[in-house]
Amino acid sequence: MSATATAPAPQADVPQGPPVVAVRRSWRQPVVLWVMGLLALLGFGLGSPAGTTSGFRLSVESQLVQLPSVVVPTQLTALLLAVLGLGVAGVVTWLVATRRPVSTWWSVAFGVSFALAFLVWAIADNEISFVSLLQGSLFLATPLVFGALGGVLCERAGVINISIEGQLLAGAFASAVVASLTGNLYVGLLAAPVAGLFFGWLLAVFAIRYLVDQIVLGVVLNVLVLGLTSFLYGQVLVNNADAWNQPGRFSRIPIPGLVEIPVLGPVLFNQSIIVYLMYVAVVVLHVMLFRSRWGLRVRAVGEHPKAADTAGIDVNKVRYRNVLMGGAMAGLGGAFFTLGSVGAFGEEMTAGQGFIALAALIFGRWSPVGALVAALLFGFALNLASILSIIGTPIPLEFLLMAPYLVTIFAVAGVVGKVRAPAADGVPYRS
Known part of the structure; x- marks a missing residue:
């Protein structure tokens, strides 16, 4: 008897669906x-x-x-x-x-x-203006949004930016001084991103070229800006306040027609020029980051720089550019504290809001729109604490002052769930 080998019957092509990705529990x-x-x-x-x-x-x-x-x-x-x-x-x-x-x-x-x-x-047993609550929340969220957007630009390219606090403070100082000396609020507004860009440049040089630990570097830059602005404030601004620290502030600009929309009209369309710039920044950056070739390159550098380098992308050049833009964005947010809110520079006036912006960046999952939503939540907590202290709520004042920071802790610690930063975030690249 002879054994005959039978070939396996050909199988019809079965369409394969997308691979199933297991989600960690x-x-x-x-x-x-x-x-x-x-x-x-x-x-x-x-x-x-x-x-x-x-x-x-x-x-x-x-x-x-x-x-x-x-x-x-x-x-x-x-x-x-x-x-x-x-x-x-x-x-x-x-x-x-x-x-x-x-x-x-x-x-x-x-x-x-x-x-x-x-x-x-x-x-x-009280009544408050819901419109004023939302309007103030958006207003107070503005510097947080700019700071978070600066962090998005840096970290999407793989550079951790802990120095948002310092960049905000530098922008606040520069905008106040330049606007006071020139007598022009718009010139002062332009000076804010320049100051933030300078400290972004320091971050880029030491983190990308000299491979300094990015966490330590960010903390050092924060201390540097805090010490420098405090020294100049005490030596120059205090003694010459009329010439150096009287910039004034932007008034609100109601948009005709839109401001009459019930509830949302006065909230969204009766704000200062800095808030309107924030609208533009969020939309443009979100579109550019997720709907453009430039954004694809940036995200590739932040996720897999070696593959991006193999595809012909200059990894460190992209990182330099993004860190500079991120510093300028955060510096622009610093102008809010002087030209948009107080009308003068005060020592340590950012009061840790750069770190809240960093939390908004994480809460928003490194997305411009997500960062906006998170910043609005923190701005709501800031404004609500102020309103409740005015109407005489039984909540102790100390708890009201802690509210924004408690919201930050709860949001980042558990409410937002598991988040993942860009894979190459904080990892230096040697070409």
């Missing part, structure tokens, strides 16, 4: 959301005084169309908002249990419900 985010949700339920919902109401004015006096105020029962509204937050926590728990990706928008939804529950509870 981390219970940190669901646990934090459940804890904060229960806190809102027990503290803000069940802890609200029965029979009280919370009021919100939805219009400003200058608007043609006046909306009636909204008055809600404090306890019931806080309970509903807390239950909504617990519902979001349940959805996130299910997503994590089934190893599905958790969108940032779930964190945003939880943050909004928690913040509103706290707001309703805190203003029991």
Whole structure:
């Protein structure tokens, strides 16, 4: 008998779907959301005084169309908002249990419900202007957005920028001095990004050329700017305030027609020129970063510089350029403190907001739009603390002053969930 070998029957081509990417399971985010949700339920919902109401004015006096105020029962509204937050926590728990990706928008939804529950509870038996609350939140978020955008430009190219605080402070100092000496606010506004660019250049030279540890370098630059501006403030600005430190500030520019839109009109379209520049910066940078060839090159350098180098991209040149642009962007945000808000430079006036901008960068997952959303959350906390201290809420003043920083800690520690920086972030490249 002879054995005959039979060839395997040809198989029809089976279309292959996209590879399944396993999502690592981390219970940190669901646990934090459940804890904060229960806190809102027990503290803000069940802890609200029965029979009280919370009021919100939805219009400003200058608007043609006046909306009636909204008055809600404090306890019931806080309970509903807390239950909504617990519902979001349940959805996130299910997503994590089934190893599905958790969108940032779930964190945003939880943050909004928690913040509103706290707001309703805190203003029991009071009425506040909801429009002014949002308007002030956007206003205070502006330097955080510019600082976070500066960080996005740097870290998407693989350079960690811890010196955002120093770049903001340098921009604030330069804008105040130049505007005072020239008597022109717009010239002072142009000086702010130049100052930030200079310290961005220092970061680029030492981090990219001399391979200095980027974390240590960022801290050193912050201390350098703080010491330099404090010295010049004490030696020059204090003794010659009329000539060196009286820049004035930009007034708000209402956009005709758009400012009359109910609620959002005065919030978005009755701001200073610095806020309008922030709108443009977020949109342009997001489009350029994710919809252009330049953005593709930048992201390639930040994720896999060796592959980018092999494709003909000059890795360190891209990093130099982005760090310089990032420094200029953060410096422009520094002009807010002087030309947009106070109207004069004050010693250490940034008060750690550069580090909050760094947290907004992480919370926003290294995206311009995400950074904007995170900065708005922190700006809301800053403005709310100020408003609550005015209306006489029973919350101790010390806790109100801590509110923005507590929000930062909770957001980065757990609410945002697991985030991943660009793979080559902080790793020097030797060509």
